[in-house]
Amino acid sequence: MVDADQTFVIVGGGLAGAKAAETLRAEGFTGRVILICDERDHPYERPPLSKGYLLGKEARDSVFVHERAWYARANVELHLGQPVVHIDREGKAVHLGDGATVRYDKLLLATGAEPRRLDIPGTDLAGVHHLRRLAHAERLRGVLASLGRDNGHLVIAGAGWIGLEVAAAAREYGAEVTVVEPEQTPLFAVLGPEVGRLFADLHGEHGVRFHFGARLTEIVGQDGLVLSVRTDDGDEHLAHDVLAAIGAAPRSALAESAGLELVDRAHGGGIAVDAALRTSDPDIYAAGDVAAVQHPLYDSRLRVEHWANALNGGPAAARSMLGQDTSYARVPYFFSDQYDVGLEFSGWAPQGSYDQVVLRGDVAKREFIAFWLADGQVLAGMNVNVWDVTEPIQTLIRNRARPDVARLADPTVPLTELAESSG
Known part of the structure; x- marks a missing residue:
């Protein structure tokens, strides 16, 4: 009632x-x-x-x-x-x-x-897309299937999480993909160059082409359809569709x-x-x-x-x-799936906030954990194809832990042991 x-x-x-x-x-x-x-x-x-x-x-x-x-x-x-x-x-x-x-x-x-919009000529063409709403995904799903059937080309502006996840999906459909990114690696603002480079390798192995250090300046079209894109360094890329994935x-x-x-x-x-x-x-x-x-x-x-x-x-x-005593103090967390790689990221370590990246595990097999540290303190951790470790990673972050770096990098040392000793 x-x-x-x-x-x-x-x-x-x-x-x-x-x-x-x-x-x-x-x-x-x-x-x-x-x-x-x-x-x-x-x-x-x-x-x-x-x-x-x-x-x-x-x-x-x-x-x-x-x-x-x-x-x-x-x-x-x-x-x-x-x-x-x-x-x-x-x-x-x-x-x-x-x-x-x-x-x-x-x-x-x-x-x-x-979604942030591209402020360049050609964004009114029919083949320019954003991905935020269910209607966007419905439309884009049909586009990717069509591009895959016809060997079509998708250009993605931005190598953030959305851009990379759509790149992976497009390749699974069989579409050709080029990603244009102004920074030197994918996910530069979130992961930095050290770990971002690993994602460039992952997508490169699946046929994605990257154009780093550049921005789109124009989407070229004819009769309302996309034909190509141009970048600020003078290059031009064939495109049948364009996804703007430049943030929100x-x-x-x-x-x-x-x-x-x-x-x-x-x-x-x-x-x-x-x-x-x-x-x-x-x-x-x-x-x-x-x-x-x-x-x-x-x-x-x-x-x-x-x-x-x-x-x-x-x-x-x-x-x-409702008047309850509330303090929202959760450790930030997100996850992503790209091809056969699944990952979870915990913490907050934007560019300029950390001075060391510690890798633990087998990076070549993409089964590892990355930690971002500042003055020895764990700011963030990302587990890649390594599971059931989110809680100890978040405990290290919550406790502002400063573990021994050699032990942090050693996969034979249980994370739970490091977390328990940090309290």
Whole structure:
């Protein structure tokens, strides 16, 4: 039975928003829960869009957080295909695109992120793609299958996680792939050159061509179709389709227009929230890709665009909305699958933050763990085709451990032993 005296509104129908709604009910909240989403599909998870679903190995229904009927059973009111256009903080209400107004007692912004756009000629051609939404993945899946049948060429702008996962999928379909990346290795900002080089080798072995140190300057077309791309160093590459995979920007315009505190783009952007995921307005919270959290472990703001952050951040925000004592201090985590390589990354080690990379295991066989250290302290760890080690890796990070480097690199020394001795 719903108690209409209190209304909690969630803006954003991704994983963070759906898990927040689920948690509100699981924690016994009996007021109205209203979930507003500008997409027409009910909430779904995004990792399959560049992995199993894109490859045709997972069914469309498998991507959804809950079956459609769950929302009615849980008394969660869904407003699909409906954007929120304004937040009235004084009146504690949100205004929808169709003119409707929804009052709230507590408001959660889980608006996510959106793909950054290429600002070059030719982006209006039919063969230019982005990958963020289910509709994008549906379209791209058909494109990759067609390119594979016809020996077609896909050019990917950007060698980040999305770019590399789509490159792997495209090669599995049989498409020709060229990746244009301004840095010297794939994943340069996340992994640095030491480990990024290993991913260049992996994809090179599967037939992906890289053009490093360059950016796209033009997409050349005729009759609305893509013919080629040009780069700022004067090269031209044959292309039938182009994927822009140059990162994502937090969808914070709604918060900005409402006067909420934001983080400067140079520091990651997003909506500034404290460790309890509260914004500068005590009745408004933010979670997921859009939230820049004052992280207790790192004593700085982090905005993390990965599945685990949405999975855990949405419930944390829900508990905070309910008045529970909440401190969101999870170690950042994500995973990726490319060809026969699976990996998990834990921690936070952006360029310039570390001074040493320690490799443990058999790099040639791609069965290893990489650690990023600063002054001997473990900042991050990535296990590649090595499993059931996430917990000890995260324990080393949480404990700000400074293990003996020789023992850290030695696969005969159990990680659990290093983790236990770091507490």
